[in-house]
Amino acid sequence: xxxxxxxxxxTEADKSLFERVYEAHRQNMFKYAMKFLHDEGNxxxxxHEVFLAIVKSGVGKIRGVDEEGNLWVYLATAVRNQCIxxxxxxxxxxxxxxxxxxFFGSLHTGDSxxxxxxxxxxxxxxxxxxxxxxxxxxxDLVQEMPSDAIANLLGLKPAxxxxxxxxxxxxxxxxxxxxxxx
Amino acid sequence: MNYSKEQxxxxxxxxxxxxxxxLSDVPDHVFSPRFERKxxxxxxxxxxxxxxxxxxxxxxxxxxxxVILLLFALCMSVSAVREAxxxxxxxxxxxxDDVVFEISEEKDHIETExxxxxLPEGFTLAQKNSxxxxxxxxxxxxxxxxxxxxxxxxxxxxxxxxxxxxxxxxEIEIDGQxxxxxxxxxxxxxxxxxxxxxxxxxxxxxxxxxxxxxxKIVRSIQPIT
Numbered sequence: 564x565x566x567x568x569x570x571x572x573x574t575e576a577d578k579s580l581f582e583r584v585y586e587a588h589r590q591n592m593f594k595y596a597m598k599f600l601h602d603e604g605n606x607x608x609x610x611h612e613v614f615l616a617i618v619k620s621g622v623g624k625i626r627g628v629d630e631e632g633n634l635w636v637y638l639a640t641a642v643r644n645q646c647i648x649x650x651x652x653x654x655x656x657x658x659x660x661x662x663x664x665x666f667f668g669s670l671h672t673g674d675s676x677x678x679x680x681x682x683x684x685x686x687x688x689x690x691x692x693x694x695x696x697x698x699x700x701x702x703d704l705v706q707e708m709p710s711d712a713i714a715n716l717l718g719l720k721p722a723x724x725x726x727x728x729x730x731x732x733x734x735x736x737x738x739x740x741x742x743x744x745x
Numbered sequence: 746m747n748y749s750k751e752q753x754x755x756x757x758x759x760x761x762x763x764x765x766x767x768l769s770d771v772p773d774h775v776f777s778p779r780f781e782r783k784x785x786x787x788x789x790x791x792x793x794x795x796x797x798x799x800x801x802x803x804x805x806x807x808x809x810x811x812v813i814l815l816l817f818a819l820c821m822s823v824s825a826v827r828e829a830x831x832x833x834x835x836x837x838x839x840x841x842d843d844v845v846f847e848i849s850e851e852k853d854h855i856e857t858e859x860x861x862x863x864l865p866e867g868f869t870l871a872q873k874n875s876x877x878x879x880x881x882x883x884x885x886x887x888x889x890x891x892x893x894x895x896x897x898x899x900x901x902x903x904x905x906x907x908x909x910x911x912x913x914x915x916e917i918e919i920d921g922q923x924x925x926x927x928x929x930x931x932x933x934x935x936x937x938x939x940x941x942x943x944x945x946x947x948x949x950x951x952x953x954x955x956x957x958x959x960x961k962i963v964r965s966i967q968p969i970t
Contacts, residue, residue, distance in 0.1 A: 578788070581788060582788060585784065585788070589776070589784075590773050590774060591768050593774050593776070594768040594771045594774065595765065595766070595768060597771075597774075598766065603774070603777070604777070607776060607777060607779075607780040610780075611780065611783055611784065611787070614784065614787055615787060618787055633758055635765065636758055636761045636762050636765065639761075639764075639765040640761055640764075640765075643764075681748075682748075682752055682755075682756065685748055685752060685753070685756045686756045686759055686760060689756050689757055689760045690760050690763075694764065697757065697760060697761065698761070700757060701757045701758070701761055704750070704753060704754060704757065705753075705754040705757055705758060739748070
Protein backbone atom coordinates (compact mmCIF):
# COMPACT_ATOMS: atom_id res chain seq x y z
CA UNK A 564 0.00 0.00 0.00
CA UNK A 565 1.34 3.38 -0.93
CA UNK A 566 0.70 5.86 1.84
CA UNK A 567 0.72 9.45 0.76
CA UNK A 568 -0.97 12.19 2.71
CA UNK A 569 -2.17 14.90 0.48
CA UNK A 570 -4.22 17.98 0.81
CA UNK A 571 -5.45 20.41 -1.74
CA UNK A 572 -3.96 23.81 -1.05
CA UNK A 573 -5.00 25.39 -4.25
CA THR A 574 -7.77 27.84 -3.71
CA GLU A 575 -9.60 30.19 -5.97
CA ALA A 576 -8.04 33.00 -3.93
CA ASP A 577 -4.50 31.85 -4.81
CA LYS A 578 -5.35 31.50 -8.46
CA SER A 579 -6.96 34.92 -8.44
CA LEU A 580 -3.95 36.44 -6.66
CA PHE A 581 -1.52 34.95 -9.17
CA GLU A 582 -3.52 36.18 -12.16
CA ARG A 583 -3.87 39.64 -10.65
CA VAL A 584 -0.15 39.90 -9.88
CA TYR A 585 0.69 38.64 -13.35
CA GLU A 586 -1.56 41.15 -15.10
CA ALA A 587 -0.51 44.05 -12.89
CA HIS A 588 3.25 43.57 -13.01
CA ARG A 589 4.31 41.68 -16.10
CA GLN A 590 4.74 44.82 -18.22
CA ASN A 591 6.97 46.56 -15.70
CA MET A 592 8.90 43.37 -15.03
CA PHE A 593 9.55 43.05 -18.76
CA LYS A 594 10.55 46.71 -19.11
CA TYR A 595 12.92 46.41 -16.18
CA ALA A 596 14.47 43.23 -17.60
CA MET A 597 14.93 44.98 -20.96
CA LYS A 598 17.05 47.66 -19.31
CA PHE A 599 19.58 44.95 -18.52
CA LEU A 600 19.22 42.49 -21.35
CA HIS A 601 18.18 44.53 -24.40
CA ASP A 602 16.63 41.42 -25.90
CA GLU A 603 12.88 40.84 -25.88
CA GLY A 604 13.09 37.03 -25.90
CA ASN A 605 15.56 36.92 -23.02
CA UNK A 606 13.58 39.53 -21.06
CA UNK A 607 10.41 37.45 -21.48
CA UNK A 608 12.31 34.38 -20.26
CA UNK A 609 13.39 36.23 -17.13
CA UNK A 610 9.81 37.33 -16.40
CA HIS A 611 8.71 33.72 -16.83
CA GLU A 612 11.46 32.47 -14.52
CA VAL A 613 10.32 34.81 -11.75
CA PHE A 614 6.68 33.75 -12.04
CA LEU A 615 7.76 30.10 -12.19
CA ALA A 616 9.72 30.58 -8.96
CA ILE A 617 6.67 32.14 -7.31
CA VAL A 618 4.53 29.16 -8.30
CA LYS A 619 7.18 26.71 -7.10
CA SER A 620 7.41 28.45 -3.72
CA GLY A 621 3.65 28.68 -3.33
CA VAL A 622 1.61 31.62 -4.50
CA GLY A 623 0.10 32.17 -1.08
CA LYS A 624 3.49 33.30 0.22
CA ILE A 625 3.37 36.55 -1.72
CA ARG A 626 -0.02 37.48 -0.32
CA GLY A 627 1.50 39.24 2.68
CA VAL A 628 3.98 41.13 0.48
CA ASP A 629 1.12 42.23 -1.73
CA GLU A 630 -0.95 43.37 1.22
CA GLU A 631 1.95 45.42 2.58
CA GLY A 632 2.28 47.16 -0.78
CA ASN A 633 5.84 45.98 -1.34
CA LEU A 634 5.24 43.50 -4.11
CA TRP A 635 6.88 45.60 -6.81
CA VAL A 636 10.12 45.78 -4.81
CA TYR A 637 9.92 42.02 -4.30
CA LEU A 638 9.40 41.34 -8.01
CA ALA A 639 11.79 43.97 -9.36
CA THR A 640 14.62 42.75 -7.14
CA ALA A 641 14.00 39.21 -8.36
CA VAL A 642 13.97 40.38 -11.99
CA ARG A 643 17.25 42.30 -11.54
CA ASN A 644 18.96 39.30 -9.98
CA GLN A 645 17.64 36.91 -12.60
CA CYS A 646 18.97 39.29 -15.28
CA ILE A 647 22.40 39.40 -13.67
CA UNK A 648 22.42 35.61 -13.37
CA UNK A 649 21.41 35.36 -17.02
CA UNK A 650 24.18 37.73 -18.06
CA UNK A 651 26.70 35.78 -16.03
CA UNK A 652 25.65 32.63 -17.83
CA UNK A 653 26.19 34.50 -21.09
CA UNK A 654 29.66 35.47 -19.78
CA UNK A 655 28.77 39.08 -20.32
CA UNK A 656 28.78 40.15 -16.74
CA UNK A 657 32.15 41.88 -16.82
CA UNK A 658 30.75 44.42 -19.24
CA UNK A 659 27.37 44.79 -17.57
CA UNK A 660 27.90 44.86 -13.83
CA UNK A 661 29.70 48.22 -13.65
CA UNK A 662 26.88 49.66 -15.70
CA UNK A 663 24.35 48.25 -13.28
CA UNK A 664 26.11 49.90 -10.37
CA UNK A 665 26.25 53.22 -12.21
CA PHE A 666 22.59 52.79 -12.98
CA PHE A 667 21.80 52.33 -9.32
CA GLY A 668 24.00 55.25 -8.38
CA SER A 669 22.07 57.60 -10.63
CA LEU A 670 18.83 56.58 -9.00
CA HIS A 671 19.81 57.35 -5.44
CA THR A 672 17.84 60.33 -4.32
CA GLY A 673 19.81 60.98 -1.18
CA ASP A 674 16.56 61.78 0.61
CA SER A 675 15.43 59.49 3.37
CA UNK A 676 11.91 59.26 4.66
CA UNK A 677 13.46 58.79 8.06
CA UNK A 678 12.20 60.78 10.96
CA UNK A 679 15.41 60.65 12.90
CA UNK A 680 19.13 60.70 12.39
CA UNK A 681 19.75 57.14 13.45
CA UNK A 682 17.29 55.77 10.93
CA UNK A 683 18.84 57.98 8.26
CA UNK A 684 22.19 56.55 9.21
CA UNK A 685 20.81 53.02 8.85
CA UNK A 686 19.46 53.82 5.39
CA UNK A 687 22.80 55.30 4.35
CA UNK A 688 24.61 52.21 5.56
CA UNK A 689 22.32 49.87 3.63
CA UNK A 690 22.63 52.11 0.59
CA UNK A 691 26.40 51.72 0.76
CA UNK A 692 26.08 47.96 1.00
CA UNK A 693 26.72 46.12 -2.25
CA UNK A 694 23.33 45.30 -3.85
CA UNK A 695 24.17 41.59 -3.91
CA UNK A 696 24.03 41.61 -0.09
CA UNK A 697 21.15 44.04 0.34
CA UNK A 698 18.98 41.99 -2.03
CA UNK A 699 19.35 38.69 -0.19
CA UNK A 700 19.02 40.41 3.19
CA UNK A 701 15.70 41.85 2.02
CA UNK A 702 14.32 38.37 1.26
CA ASP A 703 15.91 36.87 4.36
CA LEU A 704 15.13 39.51 7.00
CA VAL A 705 12.02 41.21 5.63
CA GLN A 706 10.28 38.36 3.83
CA GLU A 707 11.73 35.63 6.06
CA MET A 708 12.15 33.30 3.13
CA PRO A 709 14.28 30.14 3.36
CA SER A 710 17.54 30.32 1.45
CA ASP A 711 16.43 27.68 -1.06
CA ALA A 712 13.38 29.74 -2.00
CA ILE A 713 15.49 32.90 -2.29
CA ALA A 714 17.92 31.03 -4.53
CA ASN A 715 15.09 29.82 -6.72
CA LEU A 716 13.60 33.28 -7.03
CA LEU A 717 16.89 35.00 -7.83
CA GLY A 718 18.37 32.29 -10.05
CA LEU A 719 21.25 31.66 -7.65
CA LYS A 720 22.68 28.59 -5.98
CA PRO A 721 21.43 28.05 -2.41
CA ALA A 722 25.03 28.01 -1.17
CA UNK A 723 25.64 31.40 -2.79
CA UNK A 724 22.56 32.82 -1.11
CA UNK A 725 23.60 31.49 2.28
CA UNK A 726 27.08 32.95 1.84
CA UNK A 727 25.71 36.35 0.82
CA UNK A 728 23.29 36.43 3.76
CA UNK A 729 26.10 35.61 6.15
CA UNK A 730 28.51 38.11 4.57
CA UNK A 731 25.79 40.80 4.35
CA UNK A 732 24.97 40.48 8.04
CA UNK A 733 28.67 40.57 8.84
CA UNK A 734 29.10 43.79 6.85
CA UNK A 735 26.10 45.37 8.56
CA UNK A 736 27.55 44.39 11.91
CA UNK A 737 30.89 45.97 11.01
CA UNK A 738 29.25 49.19 9.90
CA UNK A 739 26.55 49.51 12.54
CA UNK A 740 28.24 47.97 15.52
CA UNK A 741 28.04 44.60 17.18
CA UNK A 742 24.47 44.86 18.41
CA UNK A 743 22.95 46.54 15.40
CA UNK A 744 19.88 44.31 15.43
CA UNK A 745 17.77 44.58 18.56
CA MET B 746 23.12 51.65 18.13
CA ASN B 747 20.37 49.01 18.15
CA TYR B 748 17.74 48.91 15.46
CA SER B 749 14.44 47.09 15.58
CA LYS B 750 13.52 44.57 12.94
CA GLU B 751 10.86 47.00 11.71
CA GLN B 752 13.45 49.74 11.20
CA UNK B 753 15.79 47.39 9.39
CA UNK B 754 12.97 46.11 7.19
CA UNK B 755 11.79 49.63 6.38
CA UNK B 756 15.31 50.72 5.52
CA UNK B 757 15.90 47.73 3.25
CA UNK B 758 12.62 48.32 1.43
CA UNK B 759 13.41 52.01 1.07
CA UNK B 760 16.84 51.36 -0.41
CA UNK B 761 15.63 48.65 -2.76
CA UNK B 762 12.75 50.87 -3.90
CA UNK B 763 15.23 53.57 -4.85
CA UNK B 764 16.98 51.14 -7.16
CA UNK B 765 13.94 50.49 -9.31
CA UNK B 766 13.68 53.11 -12.04
CA UNK B 767 10.49 54.75 -13.24
CA LEU B 768 9.19 52.70 -16.13
CA SER B 769 5.99 54.53 -16.97
CA ASP B 770 7.53 56.30 -19.98
CA VAL B 771 8.44 53.01 -21.64
CA PRO B 772 5.76 51.81 -24.08
CA ASP B 773 4.00 48.56 -23.26
CA HIS B 774 5.34 45.41 -24.80
CA VAL B 775 3.32 42.96 -26.86
CA PHE B 776 4.33 39.61 -25.42
CA SER B 777 5.18 36.87 -27.87
CA PRO B 778 2.76 33.96 -28.43
CA ARG B 779 5.44 31.65 -27.01
CA PHE B 780 5.51 33.62 -23.76
CA GLU B 781 1.72 33.78 -23.57
CA ARG B 782 1.50 30.01 -24.03
CA LYS B 783 4.07 29.37 -21.31
CA UNK B 784 2.29 31.67 -18.91
CA UNK B 785 -1.11 30.17 -19.71
CA UNK B 786 0.33 26.79 -18.82
CA UNK B 787 1.77 28.17 -15.62
CA UNK B 788 -1.53 29.73 -14.60
CA UNK B 789 -3.40 26.54 -15.46
CA UNK B 790 -0.81 24.55 -13.53
CA UNK B 791 -1.28 26.81 -10.53
CA UNK B 792 -5.00 26.27 -10.82
CA UNK B 793 -4.51 22.54 -10.66
CA UNK B 794 -1.65 22.61 -8.18
CA UNK B 795 -1.73 20.13 -5.35
CA UNK B 796 0.56 20.26 -2.39
CA UNK B 797 1.33 17.21 -0.35
CA UNK B 798 1.27 17.27 3.43
CA UNK B 799 4.01 15.74 5.58
CA UNK B 800 3.36 12.47 7.27
CA UNK B 801 5.27 10.31 9.64
CA UNK B 802 5.23 6.95 7.87
CA UNK B 803 8.63 7.48 6.32
CA UNK B 804 9.58 3.82 6.17
CA UNK B 805 6.42 2.81 4.36
CA UNK B 806 6.95 5.63 1.89
CA UNK B 807 10.48 4.53 1.07
CA UNK B 808 9.30 0.95 0.67
CA UNK B 809 6.48 2.09 -1.58
CA UNK B 810 8.82 4.08 -3.81
CA UNK B 811 11.09 1.05 -4.18
CA VAL B 812 8.08 -1.08 -5.14
CA ILE B 813 7.00 1.48 -7.74
CA LEU B 814 10.51 1.54 -9.23
CA LEU B 815 10.50 -2.25 -9.53
CA LEU B 816 7.05 -2.20 -11.09
CA PHE B 817 8.13 0.28 -13.71
CA ALA B 818 11.23 -1.75 -14.48
CA LEU B 819 8.86 -4.61 -15.38
CA CYS B 820 6.59 -2.26 -17.26
CA MET B 821 9.42 -1.26 -19.58
CA SER B 822 9.59 -4.70 -21.10
CA VAL B 823 6.34 -4.32 -23.04
CA SER B 824 6.80 -4.62 -26.81
CA ALA B 825 6.81 -1.53 -28.96
CA VAL B 826 3.66 -0.55 -30.77
CA ARG B 827 3.93 3.23 -30.84
CA GLU B 828 6.40 5.59 -32.40
CA ALA B 829 7.46 8.86 -30.87
CA UNK B 830 6.93 11.90 -33.06
CA UNK B 831 9.63 13.91 -31.42
CA UNK B 832 12.08 13.52 -28.59
CA UNK B 833 12.99 15.20 -25.38
CA UNK B 834 16.15 15.67 -23.42
CA UNK B 835 16.98 16.88 -19.94
CA UNK B 836 18.87 20.07 -19.23
CA UNK B 837 20.36 19.81 -15.76
CA UNK B 838 20.59 22.70 -13.32
CA UNK B 839 21.47 22.74 -9.67
CA UNK B 840 17.93 22.91 -8.39
CA UNK B 841 15.85 21.65 -11.29
CA ASP B 842 15.90 19.89 -14.66
CA ASP B 843 14.31 21.34 -17.75
CA VAL B 844 12.62 18.77 -19.97
CA VAL B 845 13.24 20.20 -23.43
CA PHE B 846 11.31 18.94 -26.44
CA GLU B 847 12.83 19.01 -29.89
CA ILE B 848 10.02 19.12 -32.40
CA SER B 849 9.61 19.79 -36.07
CA GLU B 850 5.86 20.28 -36.04
CA GLU B 851 4.08 23.06 -34.20
CA LYS B 852 0.36 23.16 -33.54
CA ASP B 853 -1.45 26.38 -32.73
CA HIS B 854 -4.24 24.63 -30.91
CA ILE B 855 -5.47 21.21 -29.93
CA GLU B 856 -7.24 19.63 -32.86
CA THR B 857 -7.73 16.16 -31.43
CA GLU B 858 -8.60 15.82 -27.78
CA UNK B 859 -7.33 12.81 -25.83
CA UNK B 860 -8.91 11.34 -22.73
CA UNK B 861 -8.38 8.48 -20.29
CA UNK B 862 -10.99 5.89 -21.20
CA UNK B 863 -10.33 3.39 -18.42
CA LEU B 864 -10.08 5.04 -15.03
CA PRO B 865 -9.16 3.10 -11.90
CA GLU B 866 -12.17 2.14 -9.84
CA GLY B 867 -13.65 4.93 -7.76
CA PHE B 868 -12.20 7.81 -9.75
CA THR B 869 -14.50 10.34 -11.36
CA LEU B 870 -13.94 13.59 -13.20
CA ALA B 871 -13.56 16.43 -10.70
CA GLN B 872 -12.54 19.28 -12.95
CA LYS B 873 -11.64 20.04 -16.53
CA ASN B 874 -9.67 23.14 -17.56
CA SER B 875 -9.67 23.81 -21.26
CA UNK B 876 -7.76 26.36 -23.32
CA UNK B 877 -7.07 26.29 -27.07
CA UNK B 878 -3.61 24.83 -26.48
CA UNK B 879 -4.08 23.10 -23.13
CA UNK B 880 -6.56 20.69 -21.58
CA UNK B 881 -6.27 19.39 -18.03
CA UNK B 882 -8.50 16.63 -16.67
CA UNK B 883 -8.51 16.11 -12.91
CA UNK B 884 -9.99 12.90 -11.54
CA UNK B 885 -10.47 12.19 -7.86
CA UNK B 886 -11.74 9.41 -5.68
CA UNK B 887 -13.55 9.66 -2.35
CA UNK B 888 -10.23 9.46 -0.47
CA UNK B 889 -8.95 12.60 -2.15
CA UNK B 890 -6.44 10.80 -4.40
CA UNK B 891 -5.96 12.60 -7.67
CA UNK B 892 -5.05 11.65 -11.22
CA UNK B 893 -4.32 14.64 -13.41
CA UNK B 894 -4.01 14.22 -17.17
CA UNK B 895 -2.81 17.14 -19.31
CA UNK B 896 -2.56 17.51 -23.05
CA UNK B 897 -1.00 20.52 -24.70
CA UNK B 898 0.55 21.81 -27.84
CA UNK B 899 4.27 22.43 -28.03
CA UNK B 900 6.37 25.08 -29.60
CA UNK B 901 9.94 24.68 -30.76
CA UNK B 902 11.42 25.57 -27.40
CA UNK B 903 8.91 23.98 -25.08
CA UNK B 904 10.28 22.92 -21.75
CA UNK B 905 8.96 21.98 -18.37
CA UNK B 906 10.80 22.38 -15.12
CA UNK B 907 11.17 19.39 -12.83
CA UNK B 908 12.34 19.71 -9.27
CA UNK B 909 15.46 17.53 -9.04
CA UNK B 910 16.05 18.30 -5.38
CA UNK B 911 13.08 16.31 -4.11
CA UNK B 912 12.86 13.53 -6.66
CA UNK B 913 14.51 11.75 -9.53
CA UNK B 914 13.65 11.40 -13.19
CA UNK B 915 14.54 8.83 -15.80
CA GLU B 916 13.43 7.72 -19.21
CA ILE B 917 11.25 4.63 -19.57
CA GLU B 918 9.19 3.03 -22.31
CA ILE B 919 5.63 1.81 -22.27
CA ASP B 920 4.60 0.01 -25.43
CA GLY B 921 7.57 1.52 -27.22
CA GLN B 922 6.60 5.05 -26.27
CA UNK B 923 9.45 6.93 -24.61
CA UNK B 924 8.36 8.67 -21.46
CA UNK B 925 9.96 10.62 -18.71
CA UNK B 926 9.21 9.20 -15.28
CA UNK B 927 9.66 11.50 -12.32
CA UNK B 928 9.11 10.37 -8.75
CA UNK B 929 9.38 12.07 -5.47
CA UNK B 930 8.18 10.71 -2.17
CA UNK B 931 4.86 12.36 -2.66
CA UNK B 932 4.30 12.54 -6.36
CA UNK B 933 4.58 10.56 -9.60
CA UNK B 934 4.75 12.07 -13.08
CA UNK B 935 4.83 10.58 -16.55
CA UNK B 936 5.66 12.90 -19.42
CA UNK B 937 5.66 12.09 -23.13
CA UNK B 938 4.99 13.39 -26.60
CA UNK B 939 2.68 11.81 -29.13
CA UNK B 940 1.07 12.86 -32.42
CA UNK B 941 2.39 16.41 -32.07
CA UNK B 942 1.14 16.90 -28.52
CA UNK B 943 2.72 16.76 -25.10
CA UNK B 944 1.04 14.65 -22.45
CA UNK B 945 1.45 14.64 -18.72
CA UNK B 946 -0.01 12.12 -16.29
CA UNK B 947 0.36 13.03 -12.63
CA UNK B 948 -0.64 10.88 -9.68
CA UNK B 949 -1.05 12.30 -6.21
CA UNK B 950 -2.43 10.19 -3.42
CA UNK B 951 -2.46 7.06 -1.39
CA UNK B 952 -4.24 4.89 -3.91
CA UNK B 953 -2.50 1.60 -4.59
CA UNK B 954 -1.43 1.71 -8.23
CA UNK B 955 0.19 -1.46 -9.48
CA UNK B 956 2.43 -1.52 -12.56
CA UNK B 957 -0.47 -2.91 -14.51
CA UNK B 958 -2.71 -0.21 -13.12
CA UNK B 959 -0.48 2.61 -14.29
CA UNK B 960 0.24 1.03 -17.66
CA LYS B 961 -3.48 0.42 -18.06
CA ILE B 962 -4.22 4.12 -17.58
CA VAL B 963 -1.61 5.08 -20.18
CA ARG B 964 -2.81 2.49 -22.68
CA SER B 965 -6.40 3.60 -22.28
CA ILE B 966 -5.66 7.16 -23.43
CA GLN B 967 -7.52 7.57 -26.68
CA PRO B 968 -8.57 10.40 -28.98
CA ILE B 969 -12.15 11.54 -28.64
CA THR B 970 -13.85 10.86 -31.93
